[in-house]
Amino acid sequence: MMGNLRKSLLIFMRALVITLLFSGAAQARDAQHIFDEGNKFFMTKRYDKARANYEKALCMGYKDASVYYNLASAYSFLGKPGKAIANLHRAQKLEPWSKDIRKNLKTLTVLVYKDMRGLQNIQPKPALLKSVVRSFNLLNKDETAIAIVAFYSLFFVCLLARKFISSRFVRITVGVTGVSACIVAMLLIFIFTGSFYFDHFYPQAVITRATQLRTAPGEPQNDENSFNLKEGMVVEITSADDGWRKVALEIGDKSGWVKADTLERIF
Amino acid sequence: MRKTGRLLLPVLVAFALLLDIAPVLAVDDIVISINSDKKLVYVGDEFTITYSISVTNPKKFSLKKSADFNKIKGAELISTREKTTSYLIGGIPYTTFIYRYTIRASKAGAIKAGRSVFTYESATYKTSPVAVRVLPAAVSIKKRDKVVRSNAKEAKNTGKVEKKPAEVAKEPAKKRDIEKNMGRRPKKQGRMKEIMGLAGSFAVESVASNPSPYVGEGVVYQFRFYHKIEYVGAPAFSPPQFTGFYVEELPQSRGLVEVERFGGEFIIEEVNYILFPLVAGNVTIPPASLEVRDSAGKMNTLWSDPTDIVVRKLPEYKGNVAIPFSGSVGELSIALELDTNKMIVEAEPFQVSLTVKGVGNITGISEPRFISTDDFDYTLIEAKSSVDKEIDRISGEKRFVYSVTARRAGDIPFDGAAYVYFDTQKVEYVEARTKAAVLNVKPGKNEAAKERAAASAISAILAPIRAGVIISKRTPFYKTHYYTFIMLFLVFSSLLVVSVSLKRGYEERNKDALVKKRAVKTALTGIRDARAHLHNQKIEDFYIQMRYLLNQFFKEKFGIELIAHSLDSLAELINVGKKDKKVIKELISNIKLLNYFRYSTVEVTEDELKDYLTELRRTLKELK
Numbered sequence: 001m002m003g004n005l006r007k008s009l010l011i012f013m014r015a016l017v018i019t020l021l022f023s024g025a026a027q028a029r030d031a032q033h034i035f036d037e038g039n040k041f042f043m044t045k046r047y048d049k050a051r052a053n054y055e056k057a058l059c060m061g062y063k064d065a066s067v068y069y070n071l072a073s074a075y076s077f078l079g080k081p082g083k084a085i086a087n088l089h090r091a092q093k094l095e096p097w098s099k100d101i102r103k104n105l106k107t108l109t110v111l112v113y114k115d116m117r118g119l120q121n122i123q124p125k126p127a128l129l130k131s132v133v134r135s136f137n138l139l140n141k142d143e144t145a146i147a148i149v150a151f152y153s154l155f156f157v158c159l160l161a162r163k164f165i166s167s168r169f170v171r172i173t174v175g176v177t178g179v180s181a182c183i184v185a186m187l188l189i190f191i192f193t194g195s196f197y198f199d200h201f202y203p204q205a206v207i208t209r210a211t212q213l214r215t216a217p218g219e220p221q222n223d224e225n226s227f228n229l230k231e232g233m234v235v236e237i238t239s240a241d242d243g244w245r246k247v248a249l250e251i252g253d254k255s256g257w258v259k260a261d262t263l264e265r266i267f
Numbered sequence: 268m269r270k271t272g273r274l275l276l277p278v279l280v281a282f283a284l285l286l287d288i289a290p291v292l293a294v295d296d297i298v299i300s301i302n303s304d305k306k307l308v309y310v311g312d313e314f315t316i317t318y319s320i321s322v323t324n325p326k327k328f329s330l331k332k333s334a335d336f337n338k339i340k341g342a343e344l345i346s347t348r349e350k351t352t353s354y355l356i357g358g359i360p361y362t363t364f365i366y367r368y369t370i371r372a373s374k375a376g377a378i379k380a381g382r383s384v385f386t387y388e389s390a391t392y393k394t395s396p397v398a399v400r401v402l403p404a405a406v407s408i409k410k411r412d413k414v415v416r417s418n419a420k421e422a423k424n425t426g427k428v429e430k431k432p433a434e435v436a437k438e439p440a441k442k443r444d445i446e447k448n449m450g451r452r453p454k455k456q457g458r459m460k461e462i463m464g465l466a467g468s469f470a471v472e473s474v475a476s477n478p479s480p481y482v483g484e485g486v487v488y489q490f491r492f493y494h495k496i497e498y499v500g501a502p503a504f505s506p507p508q509f510t511g512f513y514v515e516e517l518p519q520s521r522g523l524v525e526v527e528r529f530g531g532e533f534i535i536e537e538v539n540y541i542l543f544p545l546v547a548g549n550v551t552i553p554p555a556s557l558e559v560r561d562s563a564g565k566m567n568t569l570w571s572d573p574t575d576i577v578v579r580k581l582p583e584y585k586g587n588v589a590i591p592f593s594g595s596v597g598e599l600s601i602a603l604e605l606d607t608n609k610m611i612v613e614a615e616p617f618q619v620s621l622t623v624k625g626v627g628n629i630t631g632i633s634e635p636r637f638i639s640t641d642d643f644d645y646t647l648i649e650a651k652s653s654v655d656k657e658i659d660r661i662s663g664e665k666r667f668v669y670s671v672t673a674r675r676a677g678d679i680p681f682d683g684a685a686y687v688y689f690d691t692q693k694v695e696y697v698e699a700r701t702k703a704a705v706l707n708v709k710p711g712k713n714e715a716a717k718e719r720a721a722a723s724a725i726s727a728i729l730a731p732i733r734a735g736v737i738i739s740k741r742t743p744f745y746k747t748h749y750y751t752f753i754m755l756f757l758v759f760s761s762l763l764v765v766s767v768s769l770k771r772g773y774e775e776r777n778k779d780a781l782v783k784k785r786a787v788k789t790a791l792t793g794i795r796d797a798r799a800h801l802h803n804q805k806i807e808d809f810y811i812q813m814r815y816l817l818n819q820f821f822k823e824k825f826g827i828e829l830i831a832h833s834l835d836s837l838a839e840l841i842n843v844g845k846k847d848k849k850v851i852k853e854l855i856s857n858i859k860l861l862n863y864f865r866y867s868t869v870e871v872t873e874d875e876l877k878d879y880l881t882e883l884r885r886t887l888k889e890l891k
Contacts (some may be wrong), residue, residue, distance in 0.1 A: 039572035064738040145745035
């Protein structure tokens with residue numbers, strides 16, 4: 001009796017595991033297929049269909065740098081630099097070391113900021129911490145987390161090793177290594193936490209539709225003194241008010257209100 | 268190492284705090300919205316409260332407690348629906364959980380739905396309560412000139428639903444009288460017969476305004492409720508499933524003009540929907556039901572007949588290939604708005620508005636096509652619908668605002684836009700066009716023209732797309748429990764090691780002070796206990812405590828057991844024992860402090876004590 005029950009349970013468990021494995025694999029195959037289809041559309045210059053496919057893959061939860069990167073390319077060919085830049089930023093967060101992403105981002109950004117004479121005379125904001133955290137593009141968040149674990153483990157091992165080492169020279173060496181590892185881990189934790197902090201409290205967005213900076217929400221457009229925001233400019237959202245967002249330019253100290261539907265949050 | 272450890276301790280604590288903050292910040296976005304489709308309802312009206320929760324990580328979302336609509340006073344829960352959808356907002360995939368509660372107001376006053384509680388990423392979210400105002404059922408008399416077609420069932424006040432086609436057929440004359448009285452024009456005579464001559468108190472019917480519409484053509488679906496007598500409470504209407512249609516709810520008409528039907532006067536109340544068929548073919552709309560309580564307090568359930576609709580396929584479009592069929596069906600027109608007073612400059616955007624208006628599925632109107640595409644670039648900025656719902660149709664307009672840029676300077680013909688729709692009255696495709704104009708485009712700045720050229724060329728210099736890569740779906744490591752566990756383990760283990768090192772270091776450095784501290788602490792505790800015994804007149808316990816205290820003190824301080832202590836043994840200790848200046852000093856002070864001789868069983872006189880102290884001082888001097 002018990003033997004039968006155990007046998008049935010085993011069969012059930014195996015069936016469950018196989019079902020789960022295959023269902024996940026099937027979804028992965030679907031997403032890969034959709035992505036590949038998108039690439040085919042892109043190659044045949046059907047950029048809108050390619051875009052739809054990439055977005056579908058993202059909807060399925062495949063938040064991969066390649067998908068964001070190709071989606072950005074599709075948007076740039078569709079003449080939407082704003083959305084292209086936003087997606088390139090997303091791709092860069094996942095693959096900060098990628099030369100292609102950096103190149104495309106630079107190319108599109110140069111185009112956006114070209115002829116922005118108004119901005120040339122404005123001094124950049126002295127936001128050192130933010131700049132340090134945001135300019136760290138060696139590792140993505142995942143890799144930073146792994147590096148933190150690695151350095152912290154090294155520090156812990158050194159700390160323990162010192163307890164058992166009698167040689168003075170070796171103790172000093174181990175101590176220096178441990179302290180260095182601790183400092184590196186501290187810096188990485190600072191960057192890791194800082195990036196969350198700034199993404200959360202100072203979210204960046206990309207202008208997806210040319211608009212004007214207004215002095216207050218609901219102010220009429222076509223004010224001659226107001227500042228024009230070009231599509232693709234990166235701004236920082238500082239506050240929100242019912243369909244309106246207060247933004248500050250990433251370079252320069254201009255700030256003002258824009259409609260929420262004229263921008264797209266990067267993260 | 269000690270100094271380093273001392274420095275590291277606060278740093279490690281800060282680490283631990285940072286690691287506490289990080290997962291909180293790593294919480295994905297959650298957007299919660301609650302809305303009621305009506306803020307003001309009448310008794311008997313149904314309304315829907317929808318909870319919509321959008322999250323980026325659906326696995327970590329759960330509904331902990333839903334607002335208990337069954338317990339709300341003056342409201343009755345009709346149905347509950349749950350739905351999950353996924354879509355992209357700003358490039359980020361969101362999953363939306365929709366909880367839809369259909370509620371019927373049964374009592375005038377205010378209905379207040381309680382809070383729902385959701386958990387997401389271990390955080391708990393509470394929704395704010397939703398309030399809906401309920402007014403008493405008002406009877407607004409409104410005479411309408413409407414076509415009555417039948418598809419009826421009748422329920423007698425016994426609650427039984429019966430169909431009597433034979434009886435219906437007997438009274439055609441009476442029917443004509445009624446129609447005359449009502450000022451209505453019968454269209455479907457056969458169906459009308461079914462309800463004629465019935466003598467029930469309640470009856471329902473469902474009617475489709477057009478039984479053979481084209482795909483996309485609006486059909487008004489009416490559910491009519493006839494009642495001869497006043498019902499009690501509010502009737503509960505359950506609409507059918509409109510599969511194969513895009514559905515919009517139209518205004519309800521209630522307490523309509525009294526009509527003489529089925530041999531008596533009835534009041535009609537109507538629930539109206541407009542249906543836009545999505546595919547061609549035969550479609551049957553299932554029966555709708557209505558629950559109504561009669562004056563005897565009995566609940567009657569009335570069912571309408573199924574409604575058959577034959578959706579016709581649109582004829583093949585053989586018009587202009589450049590302007591394809593928009594998919595709209597109805598009666599539409601298009602208008603263009605252009606601010607001609609404003610100077611148009613090459614490569615500088617100006618705004619053009621296109622408005623498509625008329626009767627039909629207004630929200631479903633697609634973008635019109637611009638005819639001049641060689642000399643202008645068009646970017647859609649805004650598309651806004653303005654819908655006017657009447658009892659039997661939807662009309663309104665959809666406005667498209669474009670940012671248009673001229674590619675060259677000069678007098679350029681601007682042909683405007685066109686829109687092809689299927690006109691159901693003419694039964695043909697109609698191409699609606701805006702007026703053409705010639706625009707005087709001033710030469711733009713060279714830099715702007717260059718920029719535009721650069722923009723068109725920019726795509727060519729972009730790095731190629733990634734082909735053949737394996738895209739992956741995985742939870743980021745830093746968001747997993749493994750990472751949190753490893754980090755917490757490392758941080759707390761490091762804290763432990765550093766703390767132990769610091770403690771040991773401290774103990775080594777302050778060994779003497781610690782011993783003294785411990786001895787004094789023990790002594791003070793012992794004295795306190797001894798005094799307590801003395802206070803309670805427990806003399807024996809007091810002496811035992813004092814002896815124990817003394818023994819402990821000497822054992823810890825000098826490593827000597829003084830079970831049977833005496834003056835001799837003390838003298839021996841002072842003279843022979845550790846003649847250390849510090850120790851003797853401490854001994855003197857402690858003897859003074861404890862004043863132990865006073866409580867000791869050893870009989871010591873004051874003189875002896877003085878001698879003893881003198882001896883100690885002498886020894887001290889010798890040492891100096």
